[in-house]
Amino acid sequence: MAVKALKTAEFDGAIQGSHVAVVDFWADWCGPCKMVSPVIDGLEKAYGDRVLVAKVNVDDEHELAARFGVSSIPTVIFFRDGAEVERKIGVQTAGVYQAILEANL
Amino acid sequence: MSYDVLVIGGGPAGLSAAINVRARNKQVLVVSNPMEESPLWKAEQIDNYLGLPGVTGPEMLRVMHRHAQAAGVEFREGKVLNTMHMENAWYVSIGSDMESAAAIVLAGGVSRGKKFPGEEELLGKGVSYCATCDGMLYRGRPVAVVGYGDSARKEASFLEGIGCKVTYFHRPGSCSIQGSGKVESITCDGKTAAVDCVFLLRPTMAPTELFPGLAVEGGYVKVDRRMATNLPGVFAAGDCTGLPLQVAKAVGEGLVAGQSAAAYAVQNGQGR
Ligand SMILES: Cc1cc2nc3c(=O)[nH]c(=O)nc-3n(C[C@H](O)[C@H](O)[C@H](O)COP(=O)(O)OP(=O)(O)OC[C@H]3O[C@@H](n4cnc5c(N)ncnc54)[C@H](O)[C@@H]3O)c2cc1C
Numbered sequence: 521m522a523v524k525a526l527k528t529a530e531f532d533g534a535i536q537g538s539h540v541a542v543v544d545f546w547a548d549w550c551g552p553c554k555m556v557s558p559v560i561d562g563l564e565k566a567y568g569d570r571v572l573v574a575k576v577n578v579d580d581e582h583e584l585a586a587r588f589g590v591s592s593i594p595t596v597i598f599f600r601d602g603a604e605v606e607r608k609i610g611v612q613t614a615g616v617y618q619a620i621l622e623a624n625l
Numbered sequence: 626m627s628y629d630v631l632v633i634g635g636g637p638a639g640l641s642a643a644i645n646v647r648a649r650n651k652q653v654l655v656v657s658n659p660m661e662e663s664p665l666w667k668a669e670q671i672d673n674y675l676g677l678p679g680v681t682g683p684e685m686l687r688v689m690h691r692h693a694q695a696a697g698v699e700f701r702e703g704k705v706l707n708t709m710h711m712e713n714a715w716y717v718s719i720g721s722d723m724e725s726a727a728a729i730v731l732a733g734g735v736s737r738g739k740k741f742p743g744e745e746e747l748l749g750k751g752v753s754y755c756a757t758c759d760g761m762l763y764r765g766r767p768v769a770v771v772g773y774g775d776s777a778r779k780e781a782s783f784l785e786g787i788g789c790k791v792t793y794f795h796r797p798g799s800c801s802i803q804g805s806g807k808v809e810s811i812t813c814d815g816k817t818a819a820v821d822c823v824f825l826l827r828p829t830m831a832p833t834e835l836f837p838g839l840a841v842e843g844g845y846v847k848v849d850r851r852m853a854t855n856l857p858g859v860f861a862a863g864d865c866t867g868l869p870l871q872v873a874k875a876v877g878e879g880l881v882a883g884q885s886a887a888a889y890a891v892q893n894g895q896g897r
Binding site (some may be wrong): 547548549550551552553554555558559578579585589590591592593595609610612613614 | 706707710711716718719720721722723743748749750751753755757758759761762807824
């Protein structure tokens with residue numbers, strides 16, 4: 521499965537429908553986002569069967585970016601049972617994201 | 626495209642590293658701020674570089690640049706903001722672009738300027754180092770740009786172009802950033818502006834910020850005789866590795882770092 525690109529309308533349903541979710545807020549014009557993107561793909565490969573791995577394009581989905589107060593990208597937000605549990609702003613290594621997922625599974 | 630070696634910094638150390646990578650017939654990209662913003666540009670006269678007595682800083686930089694260009698070195702103007710190591714390659718972000726290479730030579734010179742009060746706490750909460758990355762999130766809102774040269778002015782006009790209301794601070798002596806949980810205002814040299822975001826566009830980044838986990842000693846990057854740092858495939862040269870802060874030392878170290886990086890790329894590259 522590929523990383524799911526979430527739109528505003530489907531966001532809440534998707535997040536609430538999965539025990540643990542990780543969402544990468546990104547945009548085309550952002551070099552650091554391009555570095556994080558393959559790391560997120562890797563999370564999908566390793567955890568995709570247990571975790572919703574998704575991304576939100578902040579250029580297309582202003583509302584979501586504003587609602588979550590995304591003030592710098594990339595921002596990766598972790599949800600558990602529909603509620604935000606942690607967020608990481610800026611480029612991080614795979615290990616950082618994995619540790620958060622492991623702690624919330 | 627992927628390079629054998631990517632050099633961060635186009636001063637004497639970086640250019641020397643680059644021509645020595647080319648001497649091994651490997652592909653090399655130099656990413657750097659514009660030449661006119663190099664510290665050496667300000668040197669009126671250099672008398673201790675062998676063979677070129679009485680040369681000015683701009684003359685020396687131009688001559689070195691021409692040499693590198695003739696040797697087939699590729700150039701990209703811009704500032705490196707982040708790096709990441711993944712599966713035997715280094716990924717480097719430059720504004721809205723990304724490049725990759727098997728090995729890196731860090732030759733960014735000395736990074737002057739301490740962090741401002743509030744900067745660390747509010748990083749990612751309104752404090753940003755990248756106008757192209759985060760500008761769009763502040764369309765129609767008041768932002769501050771703290772700039773040190775022409776490239777920062779260009780980024781400020783980019784922000785104005787996309788609809789940000791920009792207050793520009795040119796080379797301030799001191800600033801502090803205020804806000805609880807997110808940026809609310811910035812004060813530079815006694816002048817305060819209420820803003821939602823502060824873009825800090827310093828010409829350089831501290832080496833440890835570019836490379837998390839990089840070992841430093843006394844404020845300088847720690848290297849061995851091969852100019853290798855503690856990180857795999859990352860070599861360093863020039864002012865960033867320590868005293869004396871001089872051109873001849875930067876050029877010599879650049880040669881070693883360039884050769885080491887080329888050799889590393891041969892051993893660890895993706896078989897190009
Ligand atoms: C006024 C003055 C006079 C001097 N006179 C002499 C002299 O007479 N003799 C002598 O030997 N030395 C002299 N020096 C010192 C000399 O300039 C330095 O030792 C030399 O330039 C160091 O070379 P470098 O390549 O290590 O770093 P630099 O020349 O500092 O080059 C580094 C380059 O990398 C860029 N850079 C840094 N970070 C990034 C990033 N993240 N992304 C992109 N680009 C980046 C910088 O903007 C810069 O252009 C003088 C310096 C000054 C300021």
